Amino acid sequence: MPRLPLSAASVLLLVLSGCATRAGFESRLAPYVGRSEGELVAALGVPVRVYQAGSRRFLQYERRKVVGEALGGWGWAGGYNVQTYSCDVTFEVADNVVHGFTSRGNDCVAPEI
Template identity: 35%
Template sequence: MSRLRSVPLLLALAACASQTPQAFDQRMTGFVGKPEAELVAGLGVPTRSYEADGRRLLQWDFVQPSSAPAVYPSIGLGFGSFGFGRGGGSGVGVGTGLGFGLGGGAAPQGCSVVFETRGGTVQSFNRNGPGCVA
């Protein structure tokens, strides 16, 4: 039974391990030799394009969220009031606190990929940026 519980953990670790620049390159290499229309269908509309000397350059800009959590100090301030009904007392409370927040993550990482096409067929690609992982 405990082996069955560890299967999702192993699958999650395998997914994280596959996020490498080499895996990204392998995914992008799949578009080389394919029609430009298939490239656009797979990646969406390019951010920019440039044409010169019979070739066309298509650029995509991607942003990968960082997987590292961000830990940051925080200060809190609270106000409150309470009452005890007829004949009782009432009061107002003020409190402060200091703690550490956990969330968000580090800054997202960018990735820029430029594909070269000639005659409507993808010839090659070039990537740049730390977010180029698949």
Template identity: 35%
Template structure:
């Protein structure tokens, strides 16, 4: 039997599952493979002007460089050192304290992830592609 208290939890889980699809290199490759067989003009119209081009032996290589900002915060180890003092007024004791600590800092953004994709064209038609980098996910 479902109780009314568990309905918001189930709803939140359903929304969480619907929100994100995992980003994978396989999905990226599938998306880029859709350009194979297309014209070079269609490729440029879709991805924009390439970062670099190179021509040799009847082939033309077009390179795009993408930088993807990471949405995850940076997590880094940190070391801390603390000093303190305390006193109790008249006739009481007083002291000084020193301490060290080890923890994990959380803040800022993780470094951006880069992706470089090179398409090979021959006679104005995309023949294949190569990718390189940690940001090649879709």
């Protein structure tokens, strides 16, 4: 299978991700609200950070990726274009039940279901 040039692959990625939205992302996380903390961790893995505030716990998950492509010719001649994508999601847990979540970042998107 022939490899696509990086710029063509980047365009293809943008076209395919055009259907991904914040609403789609939130609809994928919404089913965790009402579940136990144990079910959340079993499904998403161990959070990168946990914060206790009184009777409430906040579990934070992070996703980071860096995408780069050479500009013009061989890279060394034209430089590089680097884009960082991130998404942080924090779930609020009280009485061992997930009560809600917040998200921030430029990559908190997913295809709508």
